[in-house]
Amino acid sequence: xxxxxxxxxxxxxxxxxxxxxxxxxxxxxxx
Numbered sequence: 001x002x003x004x005x006x007x008x009x010x011x012x013x014x015x016x017x018x019x020x021x022x023x024x025x026x027x028x029x030x031x
Contacts, residue, residue, distance in 0.1 A: 001009075
């Protein structure tokens with residue numbers, strides 16, 4: 001895999017992780 005390919009994979013995983021963390025935070029804050 002090319003360095004660019006790895007960069008895209010890392011960015012995608014990081015973005016998904018960030019969205020998941022935000023969703024979990026929102027769910028715990030809601031009543």
